[in-house]
Amino acid sequence: MSNPSLLILPGDGIGPEVMAEVRKIIDWYGAKRDLAFDVSEDLVGGAAYDAHGTPLHEDTMARAQGVDAVLLGAVGGPKYDNLDFSVKPERGLLRLRKEMDLFANLRPAQCFDALADFSSLKKDVVAGLDIMIVRELTSGIYFGEPRGIIEEGNERVGINTQRYTESEIDRVARSAFELARKRGNKVCSMEKANVMESGILWREVVQKVHDEDYADVELSHMYADAGAMQLCRWPKQFDVIVTDNLFGDLLSDAAAMLTGSLGMLPSASLGAPMANGRPKALYEPVHGSAPDIAGQGKANPIACILSFAMALRYSFDRGDEATRLEKAVETVLADGLRTADLLGEEGATPVSTGEMGDAIVAAL
Amino acid sequence: MSNPSLLILPGDGIGPEVMAEVRKIIDWYGAKRDLAFDVSEDLVGGAAYDAHGTPLHEDTMARAQGVDAVLLGAVGGPKYDNLDFSVKPERGLLRLRKEMDLFANLRPAQCFDALADFSSLKKDVVAGLDIMIVRELTSGIYFGEPRGIIEEGNERVGINTQRYTESEIDRVARSAFELARKRGNKVCSMEKANVMESGILWREVVQKVHDEDYADVELSHMYADAGAMQLCRWPKQFDVIVTDNLFGDLLSDAAAMLTGSLGMLPSASLGAPMANGRPKALYEPVHGSAPDIAGQGKANPIACILSFAMALRYSFDRGDEATRLEKAVETVLADGLRTADLLGEEGATPVSTGEMGDAIVAAL
Ligand SMILES: CC(C)[C@H](C(=O)O)[C@@H](O)C(=O)O
Ligand SMILES: CC(C)[C@H](C(=O)O)[C@@H](O)C(=O)O
Numbered sequence: 235m236s237n238p239s240l241l242i243l244p245g246d247g248i249g250p251e252v253m254a255e256v257r258k259i260i261d262w263y264g265a266k267r268d269l270a271f272d273v274s275e276d277l278v279g280g281a282a283y284d285a286h287g288t289p290l291h292e293d294t295m296a297r298a299q300g301v302d303a304v305l306l307g308a309v310g311g312p313k314y315d316n317l318d319f320s321v322k323p324e325r326g327l328l329r330l331r332k333e334m335d336l337f338a339n340l341r342p343a344q345c346f347d348a349l350a351d352f353s354s355l356k357k358d359v360v361a362g363l364d365i366m367i368v369r370e371l372t373s374g375i376y377f378g379e380p381r382g383i384i385e386e387g388n389e390r391v392g393i394n395t396q397r398y399t400e401s402e403i404d405r406v407a408r409s410a411f412e413l414a415r416k417r418g419n420k421v422c423s424m425e426k427a428n429v430m431e432s433g434i435l436w437r438e439v440v441q442k443v444h445d446e447d448y449a450d451v452e453l454s455h456m457y458a459d460a461g462a463m464q465l466c467r468w469p470k471q472f473d474v475i476v477t478d479n480l481f482g483d484l485l486s487d488a489a490a491m492l493t494g495s496l497g498m499l500p501s502a503s504l505g506a507p508m509a510n511g512r513p514k515a516l517y518e519p520v521h522g523s524a525p526d527i528a529g530q531g532k533a534n535p536i537a538c539i540l541s542f543a544m545a546l547r548y549s550f551d552r553g554d555e556a557t558r559l560e561k562a563v564e565t566v567l568a569d570g571l572r573t574a575d576l577l578g579e580e581g582a583t584p585v586s587t588g589e590m591g592d593a594i595v596a597a598l
Numbered sequence: 599m600s601n602p603s604l605l606i607l608p609g610d611g612i613g614p615e616v617m618a619e620v621r622k623i624i625d626w627y628g629a630k631r632d633l634a635f636d637v638s639e640d641l642v643g644g645a646a647y648d649a650h651g652t653p654l655h656e657d658t659m660a661r662a663q664g665v666d667a668v669l670l671g672a673v674g675g676p677k678y679d680n681l682d683f684s685v686k687p688e689r690g691l692l693r694l695r696k697e698m699d700l701f702a703n704l705r706p707a708q709c710f711d712a713l714a715d716f717s718s719l720k721k722d723v724v725a726g727l728d729i730m731i732v733r734e735l736t737s738g739i740y741f742g743e744p745r746g747i748i749e750e751g752n753e754r755v756g757i758n759t760q761r762y763t764e765s766e767i768d769r770v771a772r773s774a775f776e777l778a779r780k781r782g783n784k785v786c787s788m789e790k791a792n793v794m795e796s797g798i799l800w801r802e803v804v805q806k807v808h809d810e811d812y813a814d815v816e817l818s819h820m821y822a823d824a825g826a827m828q829l830c831r832w833p834k835q836f837d838v839i840v841t842d843n844l845f846g847d848l849l850s851d852a853a854a855m856l857t858g859s860l861g862m863l864p865s866a867s868l869g870a871p872m873a874n875g876r877p878k879a880l881y882e883p884v885h886g887s888a889p890d891i892a893g894q895g896k897a898n899p900i901a902c903i904l905s906f907a908m909a910l911r912y913s914f915d916r917g918d919e920a921t922r923l924e925k926a927v928e929t930v931l932a933d934g935l936r937t938a939d940l941l942g943e944e945g946a947t948p949v950s951t952g953e954m955g956d957a958i959v960a961a962l
Contacts, residue, residue, distance in 0.1 A: 319798060324793065354830060354831050354832065355718050355719055355720065355830075375739075378757075382795050383798065386763070389763055389764040389765055390763070391761055391762065391764075392760075392797070392798065393742075393795065394794045394795060394796045395758075395760070396739060396757065397755060397757050398755065399753055400753040426847070428674070428686060428688045429740055430758045431683065431747050431756050434756065435747050435754060459847045459851040462851050462852040463855040463860070464855075466718060466719075466852050467718050467855050483790070484822055484826045484845070484849075487824065487827045488826040488829075488830050488852060491826075522824075
């Protein structure tokens with residue numbers, strides 16, 4: 235049997251630096267755990283635009299469709315701010331999500347014990363926090379038509395369309411309920427059903443999926459504005475949150491920041507099972523490309539490394555090895571090793587991006 | 599000259615209770631400061647539905663158009679959860695906003711010194727916080743057409759449309775810049791221009807208004823997800839935030855919660871100047887109808903009272919009297935008076951809704 239295949243897309247800004255550390259981890263698994271991957275690498279985002287004039291080359295798209303999992307660093311940067319909308323770095327990422335049909339974006343918001351002091355929230359509000367946001371990723375206002383800027387009368391009008399079909403809501407709701415069963419068995423669904431018809435349909439379908447197939451899971455519904463409030467007030471009330479593409483974008487970023495562990499948080503974007511039974515999958519850190527610190531050895535590689543841990547768990551069914559890697563990360567943190575984003579405490583040992591990667595390999 | 603006119607719409611849940619306290623304040627101004635108002639009262643939301651089968655009667659709409667300012671309590675409650683979308687309590691409020699063309703929703707997020715401990719954020723992150731969120735209130739996905747739930751193939755599709763014209767963006771941007779000039783002279787505009795064309799137009803128009811007429815104000819742009827993060831991380835970096843209807847809904851609720859003063863925060867919704875020079879205006883607390891505590895004397899009337907202070911400032915050009923009322927609120931807080939939502943500290947004196955209102959009148 236051939237090795238499972240990984241496509242690595244480092245992207246822009248700190249993407250290449252943090253991905254270099256992930257490669258050390260991958261190499262370790264190949265050498266020491268008999269878990270070798272066929273790794274290929276390609277361009278995405280601004281880097282692809284610079285090389286090919288497009289943020290995602292057709293060949294790269296085809297390759298992504300063919301591998302067992304994609305690992306992505308980050309896309310975007312001020313250099314590309316004035317590019318036409320259609321070739322912005324973000325379009326490369328959005329096209330990957332859409333064409334691979336990665337409808338379920340899993341974003342854990344977890345507070346690492348060693349870092350609880352880093353949150354802007356009080357320690358008792360965040361210590362031990364562990365929630366999972368499931369964001370719909372291939373529909374909603376990100377992709378709905380009609381869209382664009384049109385002329386009307388003598389002025390321009392900017393238009394985007396939120397569209398959700400029953401089956402789009404159904405499948406992401408199922409992902410959330412399945413996850414909840416392996417965790418705290420609680421799902422909170424968020425929309426604006428008091429204002430948007432798409433929210434009404436969302437609420438109705440989530441409730442139906444629950445009643446028909448997941449009645450054992452505790453389900454609640456919350457308006458997204460109240461959800462934003464409650465995340466800030468007492469995030470530990472939540473276990474799994476399921477929400478649409480746009481609300482998920484804001485709510486998961488807020489939740490990530492609340493944990494104080496932004497540089498630490500991974501994500502998985504999953505689609506339907508492929509012929510080999512593995513889901514289509516793309517893994518990426520929640521943080522962005524951080525162009526201001528790129529190339530300085532300041533970036534924290536942990537979010538990207540933990541994204542690879544998610545790949546071990548969700549793509550390769552190696553929860554045991556994922557846990558090993560997560561434990562190694564906890565060990566280096568407990569030892570006081572800190573990249574620049576996490577400095578501030580007394581007694582911490584400042585390390586570079588590369589030193590952090592090496593330390594995690596050593597802890598493995 | 600006749601007295602300025604006020605229409606009071608207490609609405610649902612705790613709305614009537616907190617509004618009763620505002621009436622004490624209004625009466626005090628009539629008796630003691632020679633600032634009498636012609637006050638009328640009417641129904642909105644669930645209360646209007648119970649009486650008339652509609653969340654806003656035509657007569658009430660007409661009256662709202664005719665007065666100098668509207669004061670609203672809150673709308674909604676579980677009793678109305680299963681009503682048809684078109685007659686939900688929220689539709690009454692949304693219709694008022696739309697037909698009065700109240701395009702600029704001013705939501706101060708302010709941390710009261712006496713209450714800094716109530717925030718889930720660390721004290722140094724929120725103490726002294728004073729930001730103003732200007733939310734577009736009459737357009738965007740709240741009102742765009744087409745909308746609804748349609749049949750397509752053999753399933754239903756929920757649809758809403760985000761639509762912003764240049765002039766809609768232009769006028770709310772001007773409101774934000776004008777406000778900034780009276781405050782910290784800084785505006786941050788938030789959208790998702792990396793994903794939505796309506797966000798591209800938003801950014802472009804805000805920049806143009808700035809460059810042409812408000813170049814003295816410091817302007818920055820931020821993606822709304824990063825904005826949600828930054829609000830949680832270090833809210834004091836902001837002065838005025840301007841954003842669209844939907845982002846404003848989430849971001850202002852999160853910001854309000856961060857201050858720890860949710861029961862304290864007022865809002866003003868302003869439109870174009872009327873013949874008498876006053877803007878069309880509706881004032882309401884940021885908090886909702888809180889049906890769980892309605893009728894128990896537990897509600898905090900301060901947000902609604904401070905909404906009246908905003909009316910004094912923005913509708914009646916009496917910044918002096920607004921400040922007097924705000925000072926009176928600070929005095930009772932400094933004296934340790936606390937409604938149920940603010941209990942927890944040592945040495946606080948628990949008071950009912952009515953006692954809080956009386957104390958503020960006494961402090962005036
Ligand atoms: C980069 C951008 C297109 C993206 C999004 O808006 O989805 C990012 O914010 C995210 O959350 O992954
Ligand atoms: C009650 C509801 C319609 C309203 C909104 O979504 O605008 C509320 O959340 C608000 O922010 O004023």
